[in-house]
Amino acid sequence: MNAEKEIKKDSLHENLDIEIKNNEKHIEIISPIGGSILGTVPAYSKEEVDREIKKAKNAFPAWRDTPLSVRAEVLYKASDILLRNIDELTDLLVHEVGKDKKSANSEISRTADFMRFTADTAKSIHGESIQGDNFSGFNKEKVAVVTREPVGVVLAISPFNYPINLAASKIAPALAAGNTVVFKPATTGALCGTKLVEIFKEAGLPDGVLTMVTGKGSEIGDYVVTHQGINFINFTGSTEVGEHISKMTTMVPLLMELGGKDAAIVLKDADLSFAAKNIVSGAFSYSGQRCTAVKRILVLNEVADELIAKLKELIEQLKIGNPLEEQVDVVPLINERAADFVWNLIEDAKEKGAKLICGGKRESNLIFPTLLDYVTTDMRVAWEEPFGPVLPVLRVESVDEAIRLANASEYGLQSSVFTENIEDAFYVASKLEVGTVQINNKTERGPDHFPFLGVKKSGIGTQGIRYSIEAMTRVKATVINLHY
Structure with a gap:
């Protein structure tokens, strides 16, 4: 099977009755x-x-x-x-x-x-x-x-x-x-x-x-x-x-x-500071435990280094910890099993050659916000929905390659396109197999009177x-x- 379509079936998007003690009543x-x-x-x-x-x-x-x-x-x-x-x-x-x-x-x-x-x-x-x-x-x-x-x-x-x-x-x-x-x-x-x-x-x-x-x-x-x-x-x-x-x-x-595997597609003429700010917010708020979280970056190689430097700077400014004690950006995941799943995705990517830019630390069910560069299509994190604070970067050589990788996912909830060229934005949007395309914004739900839908395995x-x-x-x- 093509690695781009070989998706594991372990998504932790929801409703798993984990770590709950049950008696008869x-x-x-x-x-x-x-x-x-x-x-x-x-x-x-x-x-x-x-x-x-x-x-x-x-x-x-x-x-x-x-x-x-x-x-x-x-x-x-x-x-x-x-x-x-x-x-x-x-x-x-x-x-x-x-x-x-x-x-x-x-x-x-x-x-x-x-x-x-x-x-x-x-x-x-x-x-x-x-x-x-x-x-x-x-x-x-x-x-x-x-x-x-x-x-x-x-x-x-x-x-x-x-x-x-x-x-x-x-x-x-x-x-x-x-x-x-x-x-x-x-x-x-x-x-x-x-x-x-x-x-x-x-x-x-x-x-x-x-x-x-x-x-x-x-x-x-x-x-x-x-x-x-x-x-x-x-x-x-x-x-x-x-x-x-x-x-x-x-x-x-x-x-x-x-579920979703929402991509942020960053073209070479994008406002990279603006894109980085949106991507970090979209990827790491509530520790990525959102169906519309940004779950991968597809960036043109010629601007990848600059984008990653800006992402790293913003991620390292995120507040991490216990929401009962202070206002934080990244919180513990819903349970240990969810944290295990995300951690295994990170470890798999590192073993296969991904470069850890920041994060990669864990304290119980708290996963520190993690950015991975040079992610390739044989890595699980390129395809699986983590429902956690890990963001993979896949470098591409052309807009059409970005579209192809985005559409290779079994999911089709949302995607973002960052560019200053409206014609390029609409070209990409017209090709993406998703329910919603966000132009120059993070993937997100709302406003609530807008249509919200997924295609393929992202919804009915x-x-x-x-x-x-x-x-x-x-x-x-x-x-x-x-x-x-």
Whole structure:
């Protein structure tokens, strides 16, 4: 197999139930910072999953028939409650998923904005009427009234890395559209998920409209995604888990955001200082535990040395450590297994000839931000999604070689192009097999009303506020037959 396409299947993008102690009834949630026990969540049995799905099923008719203005008001109130509790939730995010305080606070405020915009957008989505005489052979005696209807019970499965935002980005559009929701958070992040559900209920959500199931994926995961009471699955997580779900389900619509290997392509006329600043921010914030993190650099060889010098200088300025003690840029990874995976990628690259520019140090599950030069296509780090603070540099001789290497990945989430020539930017963008191309910016999610999607093994369907609402509704045509 071509080395450029030989991708390992060990991505740690999400939801792995690692380092969690389980008894028959509860799961202990362990902090990635110091390993303390933060609390417990129920370990649901299959019978308990049945109960929660039945609640959602029974609540659906009344919620579907609830006026949209009333459904929107619940989202407005939930947004307000979220902001009132921002300090408590920020603290919980820091402890449960190891996020730095600034990023945690931003996640909460962004989620509140997301819910308000979702309510506004839902109220602006309208149906249409279609005259029959638009089509040859028919006349005005036929008129179709086209409306959008909720799909039913939506299963929302969220990852550990944004346990508030990526949960709400599924739940809010589903509720606004008139669906009921069964929410399964990642086990690490389930305490945040529990708080979010409590907030929706405090905002006036009726019983059963939003239910939550918690437990190990290995025990209830397959059961819940194949449950006949589920009408739609909205999942964010690893490509491996996403593929597994898609193979098991039958005739159930899927909306999935999966893994990525986002490339920053740096052309010879790029503003290298600007590119370096964006790349470092995109690669190392939250220690790279983001699907849209910059995960590789493809740079024209003639400017590679200068770019790498600028990257090194910026990386060495990053603050590394415990987010409970100070504001830091690079935090411990979610668990030891995640750190082991990233460390093995670094070691493999070094053994095969990559040059360590900076980093390459480890303290427990804290990996220091690492920059590797002269990475080649036989190295795992060139292809695998690390979900950690390691950035490989692949030098290329031409723009077309950069495009070829970018497209050789099994992933297709986003890419960045840095250049001062708009024609070159659009040329590269037109050739890249990704859902989004960022011109002169780091890869990132948002604004949240923009379309967000992946191609190839990076996802199914399109997210973004309007797009998510439309995905979780179906078109219904009511044909009026007039007889003059």
